[in-house]
Amino acid sequence: MLKQIDELPGHVLGVHAKGCVTRRDIKTVLEPAVDNFVKIYGGLNYILLAESSIWDYTTGAMFAYLFLIIKYYTKWNKVAVVADDKGVQMFTAVFRFLIPGVSKRFQFKQMDKAIQWIAKKDH
Template identity: 40%
Template sequence: MLEHMNYLPPHVLGMHAVGKVTNIDYKKALLPLLDNQVKQNGRINFILVLETKIQNFTAGAWCGNIELGLKYFLKWHKLAIVTDEKGLKEFSHLFKYILPGKYKGYPLDELGEAVKWIAEK
């Protein structure tokens, strides 16, 4: 499940992944928020907190992840991935080679630092 982190500044979109994550989560929970982020700010500052195992992402969720990355390809400004899952950490490091903008990865115990970095203008 993807939960909106609605306590972040308006120029930052944050999602918290827990339990099983599906393509429906991407379409219903994330897509409308990304659309709004682009309309409001013209670019995307995104933090994703992953507190679930890689096995909990369905194949459709991985496809949804790639689809959204491409849909907003030129809109990514800053992306922070926060996780202790080694497999997810390694996969998420690919973003810095694929997407434009700045990317940083953080362990869960540095969530505060990740929020501080992603919120900097």
């Protein structure tokens, strides 16, 4: 399941993944939020709080996520992934080579640091 995180600065899109994440979650939660942020801000500062393990993501979710990354290829400014699961960390390490922006991985105990980093306007 994906849920948008509301308690972040307005220019930051945050999503919380918990339990099973499906293609439908990507298409109904993440994609509309990304569309909206790109329209408003022209780019994305995105933080993913991943409590789900890599095995909780369906194949359909993985492909939908990949296609979303490609669709907005030039719009990813900064990406922060907060996860303790080694599989999620490996998966995001691979995907960070697919985006032109800057990305960082954080552990749950570093959540405050992740939010500070993603919220900082670098321009």
